[in-house]
Amino acid sequence: xxxxxxxxxxxxxxxxxxxxxxxxxxxxxxxxxxxxxxxxxxxxxxxxxxxxxxxxxxxxxxxxxxxxxxxxxxxxxxxxxxxxxxxxxxxxxxxxxxxxxxxxxxxxxxxxxxxxxxxxxxxxxxxxxxxxxxxxxxxxxxxxxxxxxxxxxxxxxxxxxxxxxxxxxxxxxxxxxxxxxxxxxxxxxxxxxxxxxxxxxxxxxxxxxxxxxxxxxxxxxx
Numbered sequence: 001x002x003x004x005x006x007x008x009x010x011x012x013x014x015x016x017x018x019x020x021x022x023x024x025x026x027x028x029x030x031x032x033x034x035x036x037x038x039x040x041x042x043x044x045x046x047x048x049x050x051x052x053x054x055x056x057x058x059x060x061x062x063x064x065x066x067x068x069x070x071x072x073x074x075x076x077x078x079x080x081x082x083x084x085x086x087x088x089x090x091x092x093x094x095x096x097x098x099x100x101x102x103x104x105x106x107x108x109x110x111x112x113x114x115x116x117x118x119x120x121x122x123x124x125x126x127x128x129x130x131x132x133x134x135x136x137x138x139x140x141x142x143x144x145x146x147x148x149x150x151x152x153x154x155x156x157x158x159x160x161x162x163x164x165x166x167x168x169x170x171x172x173x174x175x176x177x178x179x180x181x182x183x184x185x186x187x188x189x190x191x192x193x194x195x196x197x198x199x200x201x202x203x204x205x206x207x208x209x210x211x212x213x214x215x216x217x218x219x220x221x222x
Contacts, residue, residue, distance in 0.1 A: 001045075001046055001048075001100065001101070001102065001103060001120055002046070002048040002049070002050065002097055002098060002100070002102045002103070003041050003046045003048070003049050003050070003102060003103035003104070003105060003115075004049070004050040004051070004052065004077075004090065004093055004097060004102060004103070004104050004105070005024070005034060005037050005038075005049060005050070005051045005052075005105050005106075005107050006052060006086060006089060006104065006105070006106050006107050006160075007022065007023075007024040007034060007051050007052060007053050007057075007060055007107035008052045008053050008054035008055070008057070008079050008083040008084070008089055009023060009054075009055070009083060009107075009108065010023075010054070010055040010083070013205050013206050014026070014204075014205070014206065014207060014210070017207055017210070018055070018056075020056075021056065021059065022053070022055055022056040022057065022059055022060055023107065023108050023204075024060060024107040024108065025059060025060060025063055026204070026210060027214070028110065028204070028210055028213045028214040028217055029213070029214055029216075029217025029218055029220070029221060030217070030218075030221075032063070033107065033108065033109075033110060033204060034051070034060070034064070034107050035070070036110055037105050037107065038064070038067065038070045038072055039070065040113075040114075040115055041072070041103070041105070041115055042070055042071045042072050043115075043116070044114065044115035044116040044118075045116065046103060046115060047067075047071060047072050047073055048072075048073050048075075049067060049072050049073065049074050049075070050074075050075050050076070050077055050093050050096055050097055051064070051074055051075075051076055051077070051107075052076070052077040052078075052079055052083075052084075052089040052092070052093055053076060053077070053078060053079065054078070054079040054080060054081060054082070054083035054084075055081065055083070057076075057078055057079075060076075061076055075096050077089065077092055077093040077096065079092065082176070084174075084175065084176050084177065085176050085177055085178045085179070086177075086178060086179035087169065087172070087177040087178055087179040087182055088174070088175055088176045088177040088178075090104070090164070090169060090179070091169050091172055091173075091174055091175075091177065092174055094166055094169065097166065098166075099166055100166075101119075101120070101121065101122050101163050101164060101165050101166075102163070102164060102166075103115060103118055103161075103162070103163055104160075104161070104162050104163070104164050105160065105161055106159075106160030106161070108160075108203070108204050108205065109159065109160045109161075109201065109202060109203055109204060110200075110201075110202040110204060110213055110217075111159065111161070111197075111199070111200060111201040111202070112199050112200040113129060113159070113161060113197055113199060113201065115161075117195075118161075118162075118163050119163055120163075122163060122165050122193075123193065124165070124186070124189075124190070124191035124192055124193055125164070125165045125167055125168040125186045125189075125191040125192060126162055126163065126164045126165065126168055126183065126186060126191070126192045126193070127162055127163040127192070127193045127194060127195070128142070128149060128158055128159075128161075128162040128183075128192060128193075128194040128195075129158075129159045129161040129162060129194065129195055129197050130142065130144055130149075130156035130157060130158060130159060130194050130195065130196050130197065131156060131157050131159045131196070131197050131198075131201045132156065132157065132198065133155070133156060133157045134157060134203060136203070136205070137157050137203070139155060140154075140155030140156050140157050141155055141156065141157055141158040142155055142156065142158060142183075142187065142192075142194070143155050143156070144156055144194050144195075144196055147193050147194060147195065148190060148192070148193055148194070149187045149192040149193065149194045150187065151184055151187050151188065156196060159197060159201055160203075161197075162194075168182055168183075168186060169182070202216075
């Protein structure tokens with residue numbers, strides 16, 4: 001099974017930190033954010049990893065290299081400026097992701113979720129990991145009923161972790177394209193399953209949240 005780590009965002013809300021450093025290379029607890037994902041994916045036996053990049057993306061390539069020191073095999077998907085948004089970035093990377101379901105991870109989160117728990121096969125078009133709504137996103141994204149996602153109901157927040165079938169993107173032309181409309185359409189078809197994760201999950205969207213995560217990880221390491 002392969003994975004893609006989404007690392008192409010400019011990180012506007014993280015300024016001034018992201019003016020000179022791409023968000024996935026920001027540090028917390030002594031490591032770059034993206035390194036936590038690499039270690040977690042390799043522990044789960046997922047070693048073929050695609051990383052898309054745009055803003056200051058060459059820094060990511062230079063820092064991570066071919067992934068050998070992490071026990072991974074990294075391939076890069078360069079998007080240029082502006083980035084292609086989530087679905088657009090995935091569509092561009094499909095030739096290297098292949099025809100089988102793949103794991104997707106947002107590069108700007110931190111979690112202790114065990115990627116080995118993710119399904120290796122899908123009965124629909126996607127399997128999403130949902131979490132409790134954080135204070136900065138109280139309305140949530142999707143409802144979950146008997147492991148099937150719904151667009152209506154008591155909503156949880158999409159964690160930025162999931163397994164996707166290439167069929168979700170079948171027939172779509174390359175270019176800038178958001179992911180949410182594709183997911184909502186597939187949810188209306190009953191084709192998206194999911195789970196509710198209640199462990200540690202952090203959306204690192206602002207410098208303040210990055211500082212909070214750094215403090216949390218330093219305390220955890222003592």
